Amino acid sequence: MDFCLIGIDVGTTSTKATLIDQNGVQLASFSRPHPTSRLTPGMAEQDPQDWMDGVLGALGQFSGAVDPARVLGIGLTSQVNSHVFVDGRGEALRAGITWQDTRAAGDAAKLDAQVTAEQKTAWFGGPVPIDASHALSRMAFVARTEPENWAATRHVLLPKDFVALKLTGAVSSDPVASVGLVNASGTYVGELLDLLPGSAERLPPLFPFHHIAGRVRAGLPFAGLPVTVGAMDAWAGMFGCGVVEDGDAMYQSGTSEIPGVISSKVVPTPGVILFPPYEGMRMHAAPTQSGGAALAWLSSLLGRNPQELSDLAGNCVPSADLPYFLPHLAGERAPIWDSASRGTFARLDANAGPAQVSRSVMEGVAFSVRWAFETLSNSAGRKIESANIGGGGSRSDVWCQIRADVLGMELRRTVVPDAAPLGAAILAGVGSGAFEALAPAVRQLVRFERTFEPDVRLAALYAERFELFQSLYETLKPFNALF
Template structure:
């Protein structure tokens, strides 16, 4: 007799990750399939939406081929957000997807941003959130201005998960949380905002909750007939996947970017923080950087080394050995500064330093970017948090994990799987298919932890100095970076 199972899928920035689990939390197998990202210069960062769908179908076919899925209850999907695909009436992508790292819309974003004052932002979002180059409205305004022919053909502007759901089930859906920046506290689209771009409102899919059944997979595809849930953005999927949903709990997700969040009913409007509308009793204050694991990948490409080899290099140094300061702004920065012109920087290099010093500097620089997030988030949520639940591919390095615990000055509690957003998507599938009545109960059943990292008090003074210098260096070079970027045309 087939076991009762669920599937969770995460359409990430570089990879589709999926897992098959029993409804009592045992993980039976995992799938991973990567896809390329095209970087054409001038801030352009694109992906082929068909590549997402191909890997999603590959995951379903893999599980169907290797297991008896007669007891499959449902499928949950999470994805990267502020990545947008423009889709025609037949469900096909009209152009490559504009990835969240893409900065081509910075100028049109600035025009839109100038039309909204801070009082209105706080009224809409609970914080003075900027309309930046990754905002959905900026993307629509850019397409309308630069490609009016494609804009006229556009039926839907969708996040990756919603595009995949459309192709799997034939149903156009979205959720209010992944529609970040387009939705207000009442969990509906913000008409006064959307009116700034004629035609924007009519191109957005209907909103539903995470656990709502979008539809069944159409015949002829793997797992045909299985219900697919609307799902959530990767940050919320990851939050569930690291066991966070109650007030005063905190998460730290590390993948291509670093994402931190605190659940708290308090709202103190704080620049740079995304204060999501309250959903299912959860008020999440969140902040994403631009280049967390992306900084490690960049350095690995320069040195010809994988992340494990970079960690081994960094481990050869004493904890308090002098290393340069690194700003990980390799393609602008998101929270808390939201500066598309920010750029990466090393300060303090000397001839006595080698690859180990550079590797440790990059790890520390990403850690300082996360500390800046934590500082802003605790102000926004009006609470101090510890421990911080953590997970994601970037938390597989013991060396880097300890560096980050030392920099943050907080205990980090790591979940026992690296595929945390897929695990959260599985929890959503379990609730949507009726296996559990609430997400809290699903999370309590399927989430487990494997290790804690405690900050070394002997490193506290060094990292206090390093963090202060990190912020000072950004402020001192901000205008220089802007001039350089503008001189080279973005």
């Protein structure tokens, strides 16, 4: 059977999309950046119209690249925890608050103090934190600071759900993307929502990933085509990385790094996000705050593009004398969940030029992920020795090898660079009936092109540097607490 599928990802820095055929071959791709507003400390907002401009741009491009009759469906994914407050007409009342925004930290602390670790474990299977990006924290923040907008809010939606609403007119979401709000059975935790009056009625109804939210409205490209509810970027990217069975591990590299593992065994572990089971899959994830964002920052600082920095780092020999870099440019998420932490270089000397600093940044990001993977191993009750890697940050051979060496893990890289939109397209394939189930769709549509093996000669060096990396964070905690 000859058919095509579309996957769209509203990411942190851009809207990306892929058009694939029935074998997973990418026929066309699309990417359009969207800006983030950071006018005040902790602020990170985006205009939802920028997301829609990207989505419609992708659909317009793809409609000219292939016969629309060949396309069976559209799948969606997006950044989380990012939130749009919309009124009864489906119009955004304010800019979208992205996951990087930390202004709700005080609201989060007050909410978290009202919930015990035992309650969290009963609801979610582990002590999932209520942090500044939690949906309830965001709603509390808007209710406190913008009471008029809160009163006018009919729905609080994720970016992918906002896109589905605009494309089809339907309001929907999925239980997995509602992490921290739903229990193991995939329903909202009423006892938690009671902490903020008015929150429950503003949340969307929940459906499976492959559920058809609606069909594209008349007058838009691909009018009448079914649009699936879709999944959050971590899960869509997981499928796009070929991870679908117990024991499979992923490493998604984008603006942030998202390591995760599927494991039916659960050992409650602080710092890990434990998602509700979905079709027998239990994903343990530990998303960091800064991955590609750290390299983008350095790129801007040095006036060189990321590829140039990667080349420089590749010419720099691993050494105990290299500077250390703590990539907490906007706080840190897993596994320490410390929004007050900030980035730093340590042990800089006169020998540190662009090459040394570039490698230090790449190593620092990899050390953050090593910390996350060690925590995930505890949570999943298993040693993680290999992972499938995808995402824009995985395209650098140099960085992939640094990651493999720092982690001491084998990394298998996908052919299609953008794992999240590929995963969204896979969900469109299941929702449209092209595939009977998720696992066979993943196995047919995801392909790999290279494996990076860790250099065992560097194991001792990186074990020592990792310990010092952790010590650097602990040493700076009192300093960061002053601000």
